[in-house]
Amino acid sequence: MSAVDMRVDLGGIELKNPVLTASGTFGYGSEFAPFMDLCEIGGFVAKSLTLEPRSGNPPPRIAETPSGMLNAISIENIGVEAFLEERLPLLPEEVVVIASCFGTEVADYAKLAARLSESPRVAGIEINASCPHVKSGGIEFGQDPGLLRELVVAVREATPKPLLAKLSPNVTRIADMARVCEAAGADGISLINAVQAMEVDVETRRPVLWNVLGGLSGPAIRPIALSMVWQVARAVRIPVCGIGGILTPEDAVKFLLCGATAVQVGTANYINPIASGEVARGIEAYAARHGFARVSELIGALELPERL
Amino acid sequence: MWTIDRAREGDLAPLARLHEAVRPGRWSTDALRAEWLRSDAIILVARGAAGAPGVLIARRVLDELHVHDVAVATELRRRGVGGELLDALAAVAGPPEVRRILLELRAGHAAALGLYAGHGFVVVGRRPRYYPDGEDAILMTRTIESGQSGLPLRVDVPVVENRAEGGANHRLVVRVPDWPGAEPGQFVMLSAGARTDVERTDPLLPRPMAVYRGHAKAAAAEIEILYKASGRGTRLLAETLPGQQLRMLGPLGGAFPPIPRAGAAILVGGGTGIASLYELASRAAGAAVVHVVLGARGESDLMGVEDFASLDVDLHVATEDGSRGQRGVVTDVLGPLLDRIAGPAPTIYACGPTPMMHACARIAKAADTRCVVSLENNMACGFGVCLGCAVPMTAGGYSLLCRAGPVYDAGDVVWERLS
Numbered sequence: 155m156s157a158v159d160m161r162v163d164l165g166g167i168e169l170k171n172p173v174l175t176a177s178g179t180f181g182y183g184s185e186f187a188p189f190m191d192l193c194e195i196g197g198f199v200a201k202s203l204t205l206e207p208r209s210g211n212p213p214p215r216i217a218e219t220p221s222g223m224l225n226a227i228s229i230e231n232i233g234v235e236a237f238l239e240e241r242l243p244l245l246p247e248e249v250v251v252i253a254s255c256f257g258t259e260v261a262d263y264a265k266l267a268a269r270l271s272e273s274p275r276v277a278g279i280e281i282n283a284s285c286p287h288v289k290s291g292g293i294e295f296g297q298d299p300g301l302l303r304e305l306v307v308a309v310r311e312a313t314p315k316p317l318l319a320k321l322s323p324n325v326t327r328i329a330d331m332a333r334v335c336e337a338a339g340a341d342g343i344s345l346i347n348a349v350q351a352m353e354v355d356v357e358t359r360r361p362v363l364w365n366v367l368g369g370l371s372g373p374a375i376r377p378i379a380l381s382m383v384w385q386v387a388r389a390v391r392i393p394v395c396g397i398g399g400i401l402t403p404e405d406a407v408k409f410l411l412c413g414a415t416a417v418q419v420g421t422a423n424y425i426n427p428i429a430s431g432e433v434a435r436g437i438e439a440y441a442a443r444h445g446f447a448r449v450s451e452l453i454g455a456l457e458l459p460e461r462l
Numbered sequence: 463m464w465t466i467d468r469a470r471e472g473d474l475a476p477l478a479r480l481h482e483a484v485r486p487g488r489w490s491t492d493a494l495r496a497e498w499l500r501s502d503a504i505i506l507v508a509r510g511a512a513g514a515p516g517v518l519i520a521r522r523v524l525d526e527l528h529v530h531d532v533a534v535a536t537e538l539r540r541r542g543v544g545g546e547l548l549d550a551l552a553a554v555a556g557p558p559e560v561r562r563i564l565l566e567l568r569a570g571h572a573a574a575l576g577l578y579a580g581h582g583f584v585v586v587g588r589r590p591r592y593y594p595d596g597e598d599a600i601l602m603t604r605t606i607e608s609g610q611s612g613l614p615l616r617v618d619v620p621v622v623e624n625r626a627e628g629g630a631n632h633r634l635v636v637r638v639p640d641w642p643g644a645e646p647g648q649f650v651m652l653s654a655g656a657r658t659d660v661e662r663t664d665p666l667l668p669r670p671m672a673v674y675r676g677h678a679k680a681a682a683a684e685i686e687i688l689y690k691a692s693g694r695g696t697r698l699l700a701e702t703l704p705g706q707q708l709r710m711l712g713p714l715g716g717a718f719p720p721i722p723r724a725g726a727a728i729l730v731g732g733g734t735g736i737a738s739l740y741e742l743a744s745r746a747a748g749a750a751v752v753h754v755v756l757g758a759r760g761e762s763d764l765m766g767v768e769d770f771a772s773l774d775v776d777l778h779v780a781t782e783d784g785s786r787g788q789r790g791v792v793t794d795v796l797g798p799l800l801d802r803i804a805g806p807a808p809t810i811y812a813c814g815p816t817p818m819m820h821a822c823a824r825i826a827k828a829a830d831t832r833c834v835v836s837l838e839n840n841m842a843c844g845f846g847v848c849l850g851c852a853v854p855m856t857a858g859g860y861s862l863l864c865r866a867g868p869v870y871d872a873g874d875v876v877w878e879r880l881s
């Protein structure tokens with residue numbers, strides 16, 4: 155038996171531990187079954203879904219960058235119906251599944267959320283208002299407070315499930331965006347999505363990605379993510395889910411200390427398919443080592459200089 | 463419960479009745495008997511207490527199995543009969559003879575798509591308006607893996623040997639516990655450099671590397687990899703010392719179709735692509751006529767050439783600087799070689815830089831022969847979750863190189879959109 159109580163409540167989603175995996179980095183879950191016990195982690199956020207199946211960009215879709223990677227996949231996914239009928243049944247009952255919605259219109263998001271909410275297997279909904287490289291949809295909503303409010307209100311009306319809004323870091327004041335979501339009825343804030351970025355090949359004088367622009371993820375963005383989580387956690391009352399560059403348990407603990415109730419492991423899943431389980435076990439070991447009986451005591455436990 | 467077995471003559475009438483109940487008009491007892499008599503047909507039946515709850519009909523075409531029909535009694539749907547039939551098919555006709563199972567289904571048939579996806583099938587293409595009523599067909603394949611589990615390992619493996627071999631080429635040997643074995647063409651993802659106490663963040667992504675030698679399943683296997691230290695990751699790999707650990711994920715991807723015994727094949731390898739072809743050549747050497755054409759910039763860049771030279775194969779070498787073999791590129795050798803071979807042109811297996819493979823594909827097309835290629839693409843995960851390795855397909859859509867590839871029929875790939 156574990157000495158540390160690892161349970162947390164993420165806006166009404168009860169998690170056995172604070173480690174989730176990030177949308178787009180964990181497939182539909184069952185892909186990881188050959189490597190790990192899916193029940194080891196708090197849960198996972200499935201790849202963002204659209205109403206219809208959606209194909210992605212031509213190659214190159216990804217590229218390595220210093221301590222990170224760029225991607226411009228363009229929300230390729232099997233569509234909501236295939237997810238519900240074919241993928242969800244493959245997962246053990248115990249696994250907490252959060253579904254991520256993506257669309258080009260507010261109405262798409264609402265329809266998706268409503269359809270997903272019909273499934274008892276879906277524990278919560280995450281709104282992807284932040285994909286950095288799709289021309290219409292996603293970040294369009296995440297960068298405009300008015301649109302963001304409209305989007306969250308519409309999805310809120312469409313689902314009784316716990317609702318997370320996933321924010322883009324590509325905004326001037328992240329705390330303002332989080333407040334908008336809170337006021338519009340979100341139960342929690344996930345941040346950050348990938349940071350808009352690009353890379354160039356000087357030999358060919360071409361952008362390395364077919365799409366030119368992509369999203370930067372991995373350890374390169376972790377300090378940015380940490381600062382944004384810290385700002386948002388101080389600005390809203392609803393729980394925050396920290397995302398960005400988490401590879402190790404220590405990385406995850408930093409997010410908890412800065413005020414995150416839970417974290418999502420992203421790019422690390424590619425490099426080490428059992429990373430999320432290792433992070434969960436490592437947080438527990440950290441808490442035990444530092445004498446915390448409950449992992450929730452770590453949330454926001456950052457020791458600040460007195461002048462703050 | 464039920465057991466699965468090849469159909470016997472006495473099963474045919476009940477199976478026809480089962481079919482009639484599920485998909486009327488498709489198979490009469492006579493049609494089923496005619497199919498059953500064919501030497502290339504495989505009919506599997508699930509037998510239960512109350513008769514036959516399921517049937518699968520497939521045919522062998524070269525190294526592939528084409529599934530023509532899977533029917534499960536209505537009252538036993540969603541109980542796993544269909545999946546077990548598919549798994550049994552993979553088991554009755556496993557490698558080395560059969561490498562892939564292929565099937566097509568109606569695009570709107572979501573439940574069936576889920577069944578197949580759950581049993582290792584991946585979507586590789588779509589045929590618009592394939593069915594008489596205008597519905598699209600979805601093409602799916604499953605690679606039949608060797609070894610019992612077929613599941614990839616994720617392990618930290620100690621380096622046994624890592625030495626420079628001329629040019630920037632290196633030979634790496636790692637010791638892998640509980641290695642499930644690999645097929646020619648399969649690859650592993652290797653950490654870019656040795657494991658360190660502090661998690662390395664740069665370079666971040668693992669590198670795909672073909673398994674060069676060490677394909678046998680073993681409790682403690684020594685896997686050999688040939689690589690070129692070119693970029694940041696492979697240069698760090700070159701600094702790794704014996705005793706240090708690398709992280710490995712694999713084996714991944716599918717295999718080359720085998721070279722038939724007493725058949726013939728031409729293997730064309732360029733640069734690091736040579737590494738993918740050695741096991742294929744070595745398995746067929748002596749049993750089939752194997753022509754091998756290897757090319758690189760200069761003699762010292764020719765990966766593994768001495769290993770190929772010691773096999774019973776017809777070896778040709780081309781170097782751009784003329785330091786060994788013919789001066790020029792592999793395709794300068796391939797054309798004349800094809801001209802010299804009497805009779806139908808053998809299948810061409812190509813692995814190397816994309817323009818080289820594309821050129822081989824064009825030559826094969828002109829010679830009216832099959833060309834299979836092992837493609838390269840940027841990869842982050844290697845096991846089908848980042849969606850980064852997409853290959854554009856002539857049938858429409860994309861195929862994930864790490865799952866459905868890296869081996870493709872040259873004609874299935876949209877070369878112009880590969881980059």
Ligand SMILES: Cc1cc2nc3c(=O)[nH]c(=O)nc-3n(C[C@H](O)[C@H](O)[C@H](O)COP(=O)(O)OP(=O)(O)OC[C@H]3O[C@@H](n4cnc5c(N)ncnc54)[C@H](O)[C@@H]3O)c2cc1C
Nearest residue numbers: 669670671672688689690692693694695696734737838839
């Ligand atoms: C299925 C497969 C099998 C391979 N087998 C071998 C082998 O046996 N021996 C060998 O030497 N090489 C092999 N390669 C190519 C090898 O993966 C690249 O040469 C290597 O990734 C380059 O890494 P780097 O650190 O030198 O380059 P960097 O420039 O540092 O690489 C930057 C990024 O681009 C990717 N990249 C660069 N070149 C390639 C390439 N040609 N193919 C795929 N990704 C690339 C890297 O993986 C990395 O993510 C194989 C590639 C694939 C797809």
Ligand SMILES: Cc1cc2nc3c(=O)[nH]c(=O)nc-3n(C[C@H](O)[C@H](O)[C@H](O)COP(=O)(O)O)c2cc1C
Nearest residue numbers: 176177178202225282346347371372398399420421
């Ligand atoms: C290849 C790739 C695909 C992604 N797809 C999605 C997606 O579909 N929906 C989404 O909300 N975020 C997506 N993300 C963003 C991640 O969920 C995460 O927010 C981001 O990568 C930062 O975390 P990390 O640094 O731990 O990866 C994707 C990221 C990557 C690298």
Ligand code: FES
Nearest residue numbers: 844846849851864
């Ligand atoms: S490399 Fe990630 S899906 Fe193929």
